[in-house]
Amino acid sequence: MKLSLAIVALALAVPTAGFAQDSTAVASNGEYPNTFSSGSANISPFTNKSRRFNDWAISFGAGVPLVQSADLTSIKNGNGKNLFGYSAYLSIDKAITHAFGINLQYDRGETRQGWFNTKNDAPANASANQKVGARTQYDAISLLGDVNFSNLFRRVDNHSPYRWALHGYAGLGTLAYRAYQKDENGQRLVTELKPFKLGSMFAQAGAGLKFKVNNRIDIESRVMYVITGDDEFDGGGDKYSAINQREEQVSDNFFNATIGVSLKLGKHESHLMWHDPLQEMYYKLDVLANKNQDIEVCKKGDLDNDGVCDDWDRQLDTPAGARVDGAGVALDTDLDGVIDLYDKCVTVPGPVENNGCPVVTSVPVTGGAVDEKETKLEGIEFDLNSDRILPSNTPILNNAVDYINSSSGTYTVIGTTDTRASETYNQKLSERRANNVKNYLIKNGVKSDKLNAVGRGEKDLKYPECNPATKCPEWKNRANRRVYFEAK
Structure with a gap:
């Protein structure tokens, strides 16, 4: 038995188990399901994963x-x-x-x-x-x-x-x-x-x-x-x-x-x-009912007319015509300290005094058959905490290759940093930057005996006023993160 x-x-x-499985038979003919076409108004498939x-x-x-x-x-x-x-x-x-x-x-x-x-004995007359x-x-x-x-x-x-x-x-x-x-x-x-x-x-x-x-x-x-x-x-x-x-x-x-x-x-x-789904639904309704529905938008107005309410505007004096982000701060695409409204070079960082465009420098060189007044040897800048040569700097370095090859002198490739790290770390970072530039020049045709690489860390600042105790604009810090050339 x-x-x-x-x-x-x-x-x-x-x-029994087969009957008890949840069914989601929904029409797949592209039409919105209804009680006549699919037998169900549920348009979301119900699977074990969605339980x-x-x-x-x-x-x-x-x-x-x-x-x-x-x-x-x-x-x-x-x-x-x-x-x-x-x-x-x-x-x-x-x-x-x-x-x-x-x-x-x-x-x-x-x-x-x-x-x-x-389990007990039966009575005699049972x-x-x-x-x-x-x-x-x-x-x-x-x-x-x-x-x-x-x-x-x-x-x-x-x-x-x-x-x-x-x-x-x-x-x-x-x-x-x-x-x-x-x-x-x-x-x-x-x-x-x-x-x-x-x-x-x-x-x-x-x-x-x-x-x-x-x-x-x-x-x-x-x-x-x-x-x-x-x-x-x-x-x-x-x-x-x-x-x-x-x-x-x-x-x-x-x-x-x-x-x-x-x-x-x-x-x-x-x-x-x-x-209990009804209990859950009414609980959520109670939570919504207890919330304050009287929300006053832009209570303080928009004094600078930049489209961002003063309630959450982080820059209340945005110049007229400047584009802003969601916090009301004027956009500075290249992060050089010059907002896009006044920046003449929006995508290339440069100092304020040059309207946000990079400064072209020349290095005087004695000797050789090249006229130094017409040929320029420029330096390059780096991103924060990086020794990678940016694609925008390759034209400058290619020009340096032609200049050095046409000159009879030798040059020192000098790497520097800003002051936003320890002195030891900055020294090693500056050496990597100088060696990367030196290797790039050699790879592109400069003889190795004409170059020497030196790192000076944070001891050779283009803007010495940018020290750890001073907050400098980004364009000055970027100018301090550079590699330049010095004739021997």
């Missing part, structure tokens, strides 16, 4: 079954002893929505009923007075609907912690049992019912109160009422026996009170059965 029930449980679980809640759980528990409506009962009401059996259950639970789920449940137990416990004892061992598989009444009827303005939930259960299944009867002549098997027989169908319904211990564990106390539909379940024997003819009812029913634990499965923090 155990093997048969296990096979049946697996057979029921497969279609917010866990929806699977495993539950198990144990309890006491009490035969209540039968010819032989567990509750005597003063006519004998109250007899207690035992029961256990195991179920696989799937939440379909926040208020409804389906459980595949296996029950096993033993009820005890009659005038005495079958059979003559029909005061027999009985017990019934049962196995059952059922499919239960699970309704979360707390999510259905919970007040949306309830801000208390959501730790308790009332559930209702109802379903059908198949029941197999072996009923034993005992009198002064001993104990004997009086009825045996195999699973999936014509009379093995049964129903059960009840309620349970769950307590949320944490996001993974629930504790539940549950009371179920089992309707067997069988007059022989209580161990009274054949339905025409004297015992089974004492009462008119044809179904032996019992209560099953249990205490169990649910283990919620999945990677998410909370389970779907503990989520």
